[in-house]
Amino acid sequence: MSRAYLRLSHLFSHSWLQIKGDPFLQDSTEFYQREAATFINENPINEYLEWIVFKYIENEDAFQNFYWRLLAERLVYERSVSIDYEQMMITELQKKCAQIYTSKLQKMIENFNSKEKLMEEYQQHCKSQQSICNGMREKENVLCKSYKFSPKNIVSVDLSIMVLATNLWPFSIVSDFDLPLALSSSVDNFIQFYYHRHSKQKLIWLYQYSRGELHAYFTRSTYILQASAYEIAILLLYNDSLEWTIQQICKKTRIRTDILIEVLYILITSDLLTCLQINKEDLRETNLQMEHIIRLNDDFTSDKICINLNKPLKTINKDTIKPIEKLPDGDYKFSTQREKYLLNDRLNHS
Template sequence: MYRDSTDALIKLYKFSIEATAFRVFSKALQDHIDTRIRKVISDPTNDPQMIESTLRLKRFVDTAVAALFSAPPKPIQATNDDDEHMDVDLDAPSVDVLAHNRRLELEESVRAGFKSGLGSRQNAPAEWIAKHLDAAMRKGQGSGTEAAFNTLLDEIIALIGFTKDKDVFRAFYTTGLAKRILLNKSASDDLERNMIVKLQNEMGDEFTSGDVMMKDLQVSESLAKAYQSARVKNSKQYKDSLDFTANVLTESAWPSYPLLKDGWKFKLTAELQASIDAFSAWYATQHSNRQLSWRHQLGTVTLTARFDSGKYEIGVSLFQAVVMLQFNEGDVFDFNELKARTGIESSELVRTLQSLALGRKGTRVLLKRPAGKEVEPTDKFAINKAFSSERIKFKINQIQQDISVEESRKTNEQVAIDRVSVLEATIVRIMKAKKKMTLTLLIDNVVGDVSKRFPPDVREIKKRVESLIEREFLQREEGDRNTLHYLA
């Protein structure tokens, strides 16, 4: 198995049959998968390779199990815990019932091995499955076929079924989907819709949020077209505004994007502010009772820049644009001057200047003095007059924060908060229906209900019960503390 040798596995399988030791073989296969998965996911330094390594093992196992029975390989999917019985079609004339039962048992051993292996570490496997899917949806099928890409998506969905922390996957998937479709990072909107349907079919209505976001974006696109029409009809009124498009979205339908607060005093340039003001005024005429709340960290700008080597169209973030536009008003600025002029928070300004002055070749539109990879408060910046690029149109990627640490921490914290809400809502719903239950029976009902989303902690359920008693949703029976009553 460590050499991924199908031939060797077939020989071992045949030997186990001859030695009447098939059950030993089946259990050994389960234990081997469990051990290999645990080894892969136990070391956080291996996290970026975790899912690809798991998928490679999964592909080998699927192919090998099929080869044992001379059948075309098919992905072994996770099954619900409540539906793990094995159905045998005894009437099928060409089916060797004994071999059929063995195959079902081996497939169950494979499921058990992957489930126990991936379940040995909390949250991380589900998080990295979502990140692996995010990378796949950004890349798309590339030079491969549509069938091969759909197979990859099905393999990823199979891994989701093996994890217990499906709410963690959902949180990271939703965040990734939002970024892809808002920032035009997705390979295809059609692929995104297909993936949403796949997830809904396999995981249920928990994944309707993706569908809601896609529909919300379509409404926003219609609004953007209406604004462009208004600009064309009233060109004099909008003469001071740039070619501007806003995504107006329903806040409750999307992941939370915080306002710029601590350390921020963000200042748009006059021409950028005029564009936002013009759109805001037009929007107020369309929806008088709605309030716009801008998320500048998601904004992008296309700048026309003229250098000695020629004219270029440069795609940048809003923060990068605001920094670059400062050099229309001066030749040289130090870090502190740029911070005062733009109001960009210090760490974000460092990343922004690094991307503009220290990025890959062909994108370094600023010069930094003194030279070096780090940005210091005393560093000075100027337009790189000698700049040249082989491409007339290009993008300058913003240097990202350590998403694997910061975003992961915030997302997992939000998942923990959401789990508390889910537990309390489930307890109240069950007690409202039953009116009276023992604590033990209530815990059993709650565990059975929420296990499809995440592995519930019995101690946390008891804490939620106590909290609901304190808030007078529940009441203990006098003389029997183990019996609970629902308070209407």
């Protein structure tokens, strides 16, 4: 779960505004995003917060529900422009809506920031086991030569983990599944490290938000695949066999059936895998059956060296994010505000 990038236009992900009942905020935010690239300091952000967002917060509970959910997604997927800007938003909300309103949001930021210290401690723990790790690396170097798919960091483990307090975040577990052996040893090592320091806590793994990279060696060119944990688990099976039935994949990985079908559909449409019973032109998620054979596509080619397979899953979004509360007053007051805004805009330009 790495990589962070700075892009001002992504600061306020407008997806939290794309909700029935918020057309004014949605349109104004989209306009701001188009113009944000010209801003080089913090003042326009503060002006945006004051003029566009806080001026039109009339239902604080509903707004907090929107912001809480989308803030969680930005932090976990590391799509936020800057933690400082997220903190700025929360600070301004606190001024407008009182501290109790923003306490959960503030604790989420603190929880997220604790990741850096935790991973530093874990790296020190790994260094203390250097002799063991060296022995593992020698063995893994040999294995890599025969792999069709290899985790990017199988030789030198580079694990990044966020530990989230369950009472702060809107996530819930979908279902457990079996990590590939190439990854489970690293996760087990972290579990031992964490429980040694926090013996009274229990870790519940949210694999649906986990992602990583694979190197594909079965083609002439080596490709880097950015994939979800589910996709990694499936693709690593093809180091052992070129063909698996969906039933066999389900049994090996223990991925829930509806999630598995959706993930396989993504991998087949990306041409990495093929279904022997269905032509690609006729392929639909609903057509995939448990007895169908899924084969590795030996003829796979791509113009891109780095291929992003990690697409949002409808099943995950539906089942794991707590629902947003519907605005009690419907669309009327927001549509009225928008008409007022448009009218003022016309008058100012007449």
